[in-house]
Amino acid sequence: MRIKSLLILVMALAVALVVVVMFNEVSGGKVNVYEPNLGLGRFSIKVPIYGNGSTIPSSYACNGVNFTSSPPVIISNIPPGTKSLMVIMIDVDANMFIHWALINAPPVSLIPPNLPHSFNTSFGEQLINDFGNVGFNGPCPPSRHTYIIIVYALDSMINIKGGKYTYVQLVGMIKNHVLATALWIGYYG
The missing domain is CATH 1.20.5 (Single alpha-helices involved in coiled-coils or other helix-helix interfaces)
Structure with missing residues (x-):
C-alpha cells in the first residue's frame, strides 16, 4: 500500500x-533563459559599453542619445562548425520582452554598434522588437530590471524572413542547432 x-x-x-x-x-x-552549452570551448561575449553584471549606461536607455543604437558585441572562441549567430537582448523581468533580435549573423568576432534599423544588414537580419520597431531599442523599465544579451552559435541558418517573434518562438526555432551559448547581463532602472 x-x-x-x-x-x-x-x-x-x-x-x-x-x-x-x-x-x-x-x-x-516568466520563462528561463535558454542557454545550452553555455560557454562551451570558452565561447564568450563582451559588451564593452558596460561591465557584465553592472548598470547599462543611461545614454542607451529611455530618452538617451543611444536608445535606438545597438551596442557593440565582441565575440570570442566561436565554435568550429558555426554557420550563423543569433544575438538577442531580452528583459527577463518583463516576460522576456525582446529589445533586439539579430538572426543569421555571420560567425564574426564583432557585431559593430549602431546597426541600421532595417531587416537586412551586412551583419544579419534584424527582427521586429517588442516596441514594434526593427532593430534595437534600449531599456525603459518602470523599476530596476535585468537585461540579458545572449549570443547563440548555430550549426545552421534560421529559415525566417523579417517579422515579429516571441522569445519562446525563437528558441523553438534553434533547438537542436545550438553549438554554444554566451551571455552578458546588465541592469537598468
Missing part, C-alpha cells in the same frame, strides 16, 4: 510540473 501511495504522489508531482511549464510557455509567465 505504501508503494502505491508513493507512486501516486510521484505521478501527481510530474503532472503538476508539466502544467507549470506549459502555463509559463503559453501564458507568457
